[in-house]
Amino acid sequence: MHFSEALINWYFTHKRDLPWRQTNSAYHIWLSEIMLQQTQVIKVLDYYSIFLDKYPSIHDLAQADEDEVLKLWQGLGYYSRARNLHASAKVISDNQGVFPQNYEALKKLKGVGDYTAAAIASFAFGEAKAVVDGNVYRVLSRFLGIDLPINSTEGAKLFKEKAEELLDKSRPADHNQAIMEFGALLCRPKNPDCTQCPLQKDCVAFQQNKISQLPVKLKKVKVRKRYLNYLILEDASERLLIQKRTQKDIWQNMFEFPLSETQNNTNEMTTDAFGLSLPTQNLTRLTEKPIKHQLTHQSLYTDFWKLNLTQNFESYPELVEGYTVVTQNELLNYAVPVLIANFIQTHFFKR
Numbered sequence: 424m425h426f427s428e429a430l431i432n433w434y435f436t437h438k439r440d441l442p443w444r445q446t447n448s449a450y451h452i453w454l455s456e457i458m459l460q461q462t463q464v465i466k467v468l469d470y471y472s473i474f475l476d477k478y479p480s481i482h483d484l485a486q487a488d489e490d491e492v493l494k495l496w497q498g499l500g501y502y503s504r505a506r507n508l509h510a511s512a513k514v515i516s517d518n519q520g521v522f523p524q525n526y527e528a529l530k531k532l533k534g535v536g537d538y539t540a541a542a543i544a545s546f547a548f549g550e551a552k553a554v555v556d557g558n559v560y561r562v563l564s565r566f567l568g569i570d571l572p573i574n575s576t577e578g579a580k581l582f583k584e585k586a587e588e589l590l591d592k593s594r595p596a597d598h599n600q601a602i603m604e605f606g607a608l609l610c611r612p613k614n615p616d617c618t619q620c621p622l623q624k625d626c627v628a629f630q631q632n633k634i635s636q637l638p639v640k641l642k643k644v645k646v647r648k649r650y651l652n653y654l655i656l657e658d659a660s661e662r663l664l665i666q667k668r669t670q671k672d673i674w675q676n677m678f679e680f681p682l683s684e685t686q687n688n689t690n691e692m693t694t695d696a697f698g699l700s701l702p703t704q705n706l707t708r709l710t711e712k713p714i715k716h717q718l719t720h721q722s723l724y725t726d727f728w729k730l731n732l733t734q735n736f737e738s739y740p741e742l743v744e745g746y747t748v749v750t751q752n753e754l755l756n757y758a759v760p761v762l763i764a765n766f767i768q769t770h771f772f773k774r
Contacts, residue, residue, distance in 0.1 A: 426566070427591035427598050429621040434601035437608060439464070442471060444600065449522035449547040450481045456539045457508050461501055461719070464607075470499050484509065485516035493677055493758035500761070502674055507534030526552045537583075545595040553586035554599045555579075558606025563589075564638035565610060568627025572641045647721045650688055650713070653680040653763070654697050654706065655729040655770070658736045664746040665757060673718060678757040680727075681746070688713050692728050700741040706730050709770065716762045727766055 438444070441464065443455035454474060458467045477495060478484035484492070489509050496505035511532040515522055523529045525548065529540040537555070544550035553559075560573040563585050571578035591598040609616050617629055628634045656664050665678045683696040690708070694701045706728040713724035736743045749757070751771045759767070 426589050426622065430601040430605055431591070431594065431597050433621050434597065434604055438600070438604050447547055449543060451475065452547045453522070453543050456542050457504050457534060458499065460504060460539065462499060466499065481512050481520050482516045484512040489676060490758055494756070497758050497764060498761050502677060504534055506676060524548050526550055542599065545599050549596060551590060551592040551595045553590040554603065555583050555586045556603060558603045559586060560638050561612065562602055562606045562610050565628035565634060566622055566626050568631065568633065570637060570639050573638045574641050644720055649721055649723050650685045651723055651725040652683045652685060652689070652692055652696065653725065653727050654683070655680060655709065655727060656732070657729070658732045658734065660735050662736060662748050662750055663754065664743065665749055665754070666746050673721065674760045678759050679763055688724055688726070694730065700739065704730060714762065723762065725762060
């Protein structure tokens with residue numbers, strides 16, 4: 424049986440019932456594919472429904488405030504996706520809501536690379552373009568016995584060529600869905616179910632007992648350690664200061680408390696470390712030990728500190744410059760990284 428035919432037959436017997444597979448709406452498919460980048464299906468399901476309820480059309484999303492979009496995205500991670508999603512929505516909305524309708528045009532949208540463009544092009548418009556994601560790399564590497572690193576320039580080029588060669592040009596959407604689902608459910612990274620595999624007879628890795636060795640990946644980039652200190656500065660009315668992260672760094676355009684980044688963990692902090700217009704004062708540490716938060720290439724070690732002022736912020740005009748003054752309840756209206764969101768819930772609202 425042909426490679427693609429075997430996959431598609433398997434797919435229609437075993438596929439998961441996912442909402443974005445029940446539509447050919449480019450908007451719905453684009454939204455799901457952006458959300459699924461680096462994120463598991465189970466987590467995307469709720470966010471996908473919430474976004475479509477809030478923004479039923481591309482025009483609704485385009486007209487939304489970016490802060491609102493980031494708030495709705497909160498907890499899904501990789502926040503540049505939300506910013507790119509919003510920026511692209513504006514471009515498409517200005518084009519009367521008409522999506523780019525082919526692979527090359529889709530790649531011009533912010534946040535849309537080769538894989539996402541191929542997925543949208545095939546699922547929404549039937550273009551014969553093969554997708555290549557982690558699942559596809561794994562299936563092709565094992566089936567064809569390719570030991571070139573999947574994250575090398577040479578390897579990426581070869582896998583793209585092989586994916587195009589094996590694509591069923593008459594059924595690109597079904598083929599692409601099938602090979603990705605096959606990799607996710609059966610040809611898994613660990614403990615693949617080879618006994619149920621319809622490709623077993625022709626699978627090079629299975630025949631040569633190399634399943635556990637493929638695919639090959641170059642060593643990961645070294646993870647950077649960062650030490651963050653946040654100050655919960657509370658005035659006499661129990662109001663707080665927050666600021667927007669505008670620099671090109673993690674969590675861009677999201678909100679946070681006054682921040683001091685240090686070279687290592689520290690057991691003592693003063694107001695001087697935060698560059699605030701206040702007399703030097705020692706701070707109270709709220710965390711027993713640093714909270715570790717893992718990003719793809721960064722390990723964050725975070726402590727929260729507190730200082731209570733005896734007067735309202737209005738008495739410190741220079742202090743509040745560049746910050747937003749909020750009540751504890753108003754904190755919930757702002758898009759913050761999940762690390763800070765968890766702290767807010769625990770510190771302010773857990774009774």
